[in-house]
Amino acid sequence: MKKLALWICLISPFLLQGHAGGHYATGDLLKIWHLQNGQTIEGNFAYGNSEGITVEQLHGTLQTILLANLQTADRKIAQLKVNRYKSIHGQAFTETLPKTSKPAFPGMHWIAFFLFATLALQVFSGDHQKKWRQAIGLACLFVGIIWACKTETAISPSNSSTTTTTPTKTSISFLDSAFAPYKKTISTNYDDTYYYVNSNGMPEHNMMVGITSWQQQVPIPQPYSGSNHWSIPLKPVYESTPLSTKTNFMKGAVALAVNGIPIFNALNNRGEDSFAIGELDQWGGHCGRADDYHYHAAPMHLSNTSGLKPIAFALDGYAVYGAKEPDGTAMKALDAYHGHELSNMAYHYHGTADYPYVIGSMRGKVSTDPATPAPENQILPQAFTNSVRPALTALKGAxxxxxxxxxxxxxxxxxxxxxxxxxxxxxxxxxxxxxxxxxxxxxxxxxxxxxx
Ligand SMILES: [Zn+2]
Ligand SMILES: [Zn+2]
Incomplete structure (x- = not known):
């Protein structure tokens, strides 16, 4: 009888796995945690400490949220839950939050389970059925079952192996790793608010070939450095009514490619799709009135060098990826703003081969120049061009x-x-x-x- 009970205990994790979705199947009620940056994370409190909480999401995914990143009301709820948890489980067990990382390979937790289960069997099958043996055996089983039921995934878009945190502040190492392949022609620095990029506006790739609607401008270096550097906000915040690129930002850049070249609105100042009417070269760029080279389409070619890292950063602070998700899978469906917030990573846009190419609406808050109303409302801060000669005109037929x-x-x-x-x-x-x-x-x- 005892042995039967023991085996039911042992196979219980398999029964749990058979229930699709682990503890929370789709449609079950999940608490929505509101972050200070406007983002939300869905998941129910699993455990926590004075630093943060770990919530269990759909399919048993665990995600850690730092208390400091939660909005006041949710932080209070989190603290209440942590206090209750401490009073039940004792402080020692919970003081260190787990590092969020992907399991080395699927099934790792089952191997761990079997190790614990074997250990439990050894203890149970000892000659002397002492109480302490039973206690240790049950504890081993308990740890094994818990381990078997859970998987953990990373939260931040950073590929770094350090402990990941909620995406309230984009990590410098994440930005550094995105710009790193182009450090020959750009330099970067940062403070608490912005990540700065110095560039001369000249890409390493060829330019201009294929343009059939040309304004006679040619690419020359631009002084995007010193106090005229590019600024990427480090703490992106959701805009409650995101501004559409159809009716805004016809002036200035909306994003900065990781090779230091600005990305402008996909529409030209007459509201036409620059790419569709032959104004752009095969890299999605051309020159402005100051002989400044810039893209209007997504520089998808950068993913050849950047791999799965971002190809650009919007001036609201959110990353722009290429045709794939950062984990190498095919791009998931995009929202009306041309991006999405996946369950385990911060909001980001994707570059595509069709309009709007990069950004449909600016998902994050941006400041605009009060001197130029929409649709010419350009984002500030941004770097400015400096022309050397008077602007030229269109050369029909060239x-x-x-x-x-x-x-x-x-x-x-x-x-x-x-x-x-x-x-x-x-x-x-x-x-x-x-x-x-x-x-x-x-x-x-x-x-x-x-x-x-
Ligand atoms: Zn242009
Ligand atoms: Zn994505």
Whole structure:
């Protein structure tokens, strides 16, 4: 009889697994925890300490939330639950919150269970059925069952192996790892509020080829450094009524690619889809009125170098990923803002090959320049261009056919117009830029400008 009871105990974890969804099947009531950054986490209190709580989500997923990151009302509830938990279980058992990490491989918890179960059997089957043997045996079983029922997943988008926390503040190491592959051409620093990126606005990839609607501007370096650096908010906060990129942000950048190139609204200042009307090169970019290179479409090519890391950060602070989720799976469905908040990671956008390409609406709060009302309301802070020559106009019928780097400070752009070949060869020394134009008949003209 005793043996039968023992075996029922041993197989109980398998019965629990047979119930799809673990302890909380879909539709069961889960408490919604409100974070200070506006995000929410669904899950029921499992255990906790003076630092934070661990909640159990759908399918038994455990997620840790720091008390400091909770909104006041929810923090009070969490503290009440922690206090009650302490009075039941004693402080020693709960003082250290588990590090959130994925199990090494599925089934790891079952191996742990069997180890504990074997240990329990050994203890039970001893010659002397003493009370302390039974107690230890039951304790082993209890730990084994608990272990078998739970899995844990990481919370933050960071791939770092350190303890993960709730995404109230984007970790510097996460941002560093996203920008790291491009550190040859950019530099970064940070304070408590922003992550700053210094860049000269010139990408490592080729540019301009394929543009059929051209304003005659060519890429030259821009002074996006010092006090004119790019600023990515470290503590993104949800906007209650996110501003649509259809009717806002027609001026300035909405995001910064991890190679230091700004990403502008997918619509041009006439409300047209820049990509659809041939204004962009095959990398999704072109030059503005200050000869500033920038993207209007998602720079999906960056994921070749970035892998599963973000390809950009929106100026509201949320990351922009490529075609895959950070864990390598196919992109999950996007919301109306062109992003989503998955159960185990912070809100993020995805770049896609179709409109709106990067951002449908700015999910996070941003400040805008009061001097320019919507739709020209540009996000502040942001880095500004500095032109060296007067802006040019559209050259109807021209197609850019080639772009060549002659040296780190010299380029030649080739375009065809009326079946003839034209070139713009340009170079610079310090702030003085020389442009040599060769027309379809081989006639040359030179212009020189100095940036103030
Ligand atoms: Zn543009
Ligand atoms: Zn995603």
């Amino acid at each position: 197609t850019i056919t080639n772009f060549e780097t002659l040296s780190p400070t010299a380029y030649v752009l080739t375009y065809s117009l009326n079946a003839k070949k034209y070139t713009v060869k340009y170079s610079w020394v310090n702030s003085t830029y020389t442009f040599v134009f060769t027309d379809g008949d081989g006639k040359q003209s030179t212009e020189t400008y100095t940036r103030k």
